[in-house]
Structure formats: structure tokens, C-alpha cells
Amino acid sequence: MSTSQFSRRNLLAGAGLSVGAFALGSTLLTACSEPGRGPAGKGGGDGTPLALQLGWLINSGQFGEAIALSKGWYDDAGISFSINPGGPSIDGIALVAAGESQIGQISSSPSHMLARSQGIPVKAFAVCVQDHPYAWLSTPENPVEKPEDLVGKTVGGPATSDILVKALLAANKISEDDVEFVATGSSVAPLMQGKIDAWGTWLNSISQRRPLGDDFVSMRLADNGVPLYGYIYYSTDDVLEKKADLVKEFTSATARGWEFAYDHVEEAAKATVEMAPESKLKDIQDDGEDMMKYVFTKSTAEKGWGTMDASIWESQIKLWDQLGQFNSAPPTVDDLATWDILDATADSRPKLG
Template identity: 40%
Template structure:
């Protein structure tokens, strides 16, 4: 399992920092959706997920199955991610037209490396990631972490460091230990807290009732979940294609919000390996993070420059960029596709 799995923040450091320089050269080539078309006149678009299919990608799955993309003239093929698939590299190299990652640090780190990808929309407005603890030793606030042992994968260290920094807790007051990616160390008392998405029902169900949860978003680490992104070249040369993609995507997410039971049925029909009960519970937990006052104001997919800048500034304080200068906001996001689709989102 990797941090980009639904029970984790995605491979924030590994995704971006592991992209080879050859990707930069390959990114100069044209994306697959830039020319040609299918026999029925639809424009083919390859959409690369950061992880396997789940409620995190329900918007695009619904949009495919309900025909929302087809109504925009697009034939969207969803490519699943996984622990050995570097989605950012695939999009940056032009092998996929657009992508989704689980969390915004992947794109921030890519920008710091000079990888030419930009966020064009976000699937949810607030991140449901945080640190869970057992009922008998509940941790409910960042201050409760003092003197405790926190388990994290190596790529998750940046998140606990960011949480400590945002709350004025000295790093030496918390013991951070490298663990695997299963819940066992928490269940057996080897650590006092461990990271999870609040929408990962199958993972959280293993915990006894009454567990504690310290959310990142509520405690000063305001990351964006599920950002959608494309290359700078794609945004410049194929804006109409991306506008059509975002319009179909927005309809898919709205449908899932308004018709959760049917949306879960669509999801598990498309991917029969998924457990319907888990996905229904996960979707119910995710939707309050996906649709907030920000979506009421700016529509689905809206992004705030203030939130992006806060992320950049906080990650810079904990040296998340590996000694490289923090990226400027224009190298991280591009609002042009959202601006052009405001009436449809």
C-alpha cells in the first residue's frame, strides 16, 4: 500500500521528487487528446488516476457511465493508478491528457521540481485526512500529540511535521516512527496515532468505536484533496477540451452528491471488486468535504489562491521542497479552465 491509497495521503514526496528529468523533455510532445478522434466523432481523452477506483474518483466514473462526457463530445478512458504507477509522470510526459492525484502536495512538489503540470480544478474543498487514535488513549487536539508516538510512512513525515509547525509544537516533543502502511501498529499499541482518510470506511471499521481523530484541515494544514491537473502545454493549446472535461466532471460529482445511492451502484457495477457497503459509507463521509460553502460560492471544482499560498508557505517552513525554492502559485494552479466553465459547474 502507498500513501496515495484512500487510507493515506498520496505519494506527496515520492510522486514529484521521483520524476526523472526525461519527463521534462517528453512533456514537450503533444498530448494524446490534441488531435484525431474516434469513429463516432468523439475526441479521445485519457484520464490518469493516482490510485485505484473508489469514491475518490466517483465523479469521473459517473460522468463516463451516465454519458456526461459523451454529451461534451469526449470519449474519456479512465486509467487506474496504483503503488507502482506515477500518474504525474504519465501526464507530464503526454501519455495521459489529464490526471487526478489524491492530495495537493504532489503537485506542489512537482512544481518545485519544475515539472510543467498545473491544477485546473479540485474534487473536494477540504481534506478529510487526519490522525486516528484508540478509544482508550484518545487524541483529539494537536496538543494531545505532545509526548506521543506517531506512526507514519516515510513519505508521510512531511504531514505530521506540517501539523506540528502549524500548531507551534516543537518537533522534539513528538516521536515520529517509520511504520508500514497497515493499521496493525495502532491496534497493537506500538504507536499512539496513525494517519487515515475519514472517508476510508474499510480502514476505519477496524478501529473500536469511539476512536479519536485529529483532522489536518481543522488544525491549520489546509491541503486540497483530489486535484485535477494537466500540463501547461495542454492548458494553453487545448483549453476547449479541458473545459468540456471539467463540465462533464462537474456533472458527475453533482450527480453523486444528489443521488448517492445510484452513484454507488454505478461505481460498483463499473468496478465489481469494490464492496458496496464500504463505498456507500465512504461516499457519505466524503461529500461534506467535497461540497462546502466554497462550492456554493464558486461552484464545483473552485480553488482559492489563498489556500494554495498557505500550503506553499507551510510546506516551505518544514523544508518539504528538499532545499529547492518554494514554487510560486502560478506554477501550481491555472484558473483559466474554471473561469471558462463557471456557468456549468
């Protein structure tokens, strides 16, 4: 299905797709108010325009882009680059599919899988967060250390995390009837007040869990049978076919940005805040420092920043299909991802981890 078959009106009003409901990035940064729809970062020069549509707000997930912009590396690559922030009322995938931005980034892979399964022609070409940091936090007085510890207990978090509870239970063969989920939002207060037994958040969201201190117990989805990808870069089938060279240049420049950010978190945080002045530098820097261990892993040490593993995509497809999340036939790995861009940029993507 070509991009030209989708109009903006059809995608936003008629697709019936609530991609944003699965974004899972709302817990990552609440210090920012929602910015306007205008570009947050803009490269100079007369390069080829390339806009990155985010699924959520600008945060530490844009360290690589912030550095590449500030250093002029997109300009050097012949790209006039800009970032379009997302937000709770913005369906980023639909906007990319409608051609308003050439590429996009979504915070967690379920959104991408659901979009493709509904016929929206988007495909991942790189992954930023290899080892997903989403976890359930609990207190030492009432620890939840393994999925079985959830039986008979109440789990809270953003409404979008309900499906993550179900995925965790399904992966560990625990009945949904044995665990109660309550939509408590992105605040840790209900956990601290004893109203819930475990609370869902991204572990690198230091600013959100700061009231809890360092004395807490965490149980990550990725360690318990739910291997999601985070901050996926994607584009349409049409762009990946007709503008592959542009996407390759973007990927190389962004990888260079992330390589620099790896050893210069403070500078990356400052560059990010310049793009999103509503955010707090300490929150961005703290979140970013913790995030590095999820971006750079054994996989990136071997295959470079942005790598993807077909078996991880396959396991996600199977689990979401088991949960009945696809209204039609589940997508295949080839539907969801292409390795052409990664292969073409293998020499320019840093092998760190």
C-alpha cells in the first residue's frame, strides 16, 4: 500500500487507530508542557528538508539529534533538519504516513506493530533504545520481585500500561483475574501512599520516581518475557524506497550524535533543552545519564548503534497476537522492519556498549 493512498484527513479522522494510546512515553517526561506544532530544531543551509515527527515530547531520547544539530552535522550531510514534537493529542504515525514528516520516532514498539497491522505503510529502520527500561516499581516493605509476586495485588500506572500488565501476565502464564490494574496516572504517589502494590514507569524517568528515593524494588518487562523496543525510528515504505539516501545520511549523522552524547551527557542535555526550553535541565540530564545503558548494550557493542534483531520483533508479534491486539492478520517481521539502512550505515554507527 503506497503512501499516496492515505490522505491526512483519512488517517487522522477515519483510520480508527489510536496509536498514541500505546506510546508509553508519557511517563518519560512530565516536566515539559506540550509545545506547539512548529519545528523545535532547525538546521541551517540549503540542504534537503527532513522532518522528524516525535510520538511524544522532546526529551533525552533526542540526545543524538540535539548534538548533531548543534554541531552542524546534519548540515554537513546536506540535510535541513527539523523536529516536530508530539503530544497527547497528536498521532505521530498518522502524520508521517500522510507525508507531513519524512521520518518518525515512536517511544515503544507496540504502537508500530498495531499501525502496520491496520494497513498503515510504516516500517522501522533503526532502534535507539535496545533494552527497554519499562518496569514495575514497589517498596522494600512490599516487594514485587517477580511476576508471581503480583498475584493478589494491585498494579497502577498510566492507563496505557494496562496492556503491559496483560503482556507480563501472559508471558508468565498468570491469569489476568489474579491481578487488579488501576489507572493511577504517571505519579508515584499512590505507591508511596500504599494504595497500589506496584507502579509502572520507565526506569530512566528519574524525575518521576525521584520522590521514591533510591530504596525501591524494580521488575522490568524485558527481564520477564516482554522484550519491547524503545524509540523506534520509522518511515513509510515510499520514503524508504525513493529517499533511501536521505534516510541513510540522517542515520549516520544521528549515530554520530549519539556517539558524542555517550561521553558528553551534560552537553547533550543542554543542547536538548535549547530545543525544548520548557524542560528542566537537571531532569533531562539525570534521565539521559541513566538512559545510556539502555541505548548502548551488548547488541550495539557488536552491531552498532540503532541495530535491530529479527527474533525480538518476532517475539513481540507473537505475544501481541496472543493478547488479541491485532484486528486482522498479525504483521510479519518484514512488514515491520527493514535492515537496508542499517546495512548501508554499518561503518558510521558506533559500536559501544
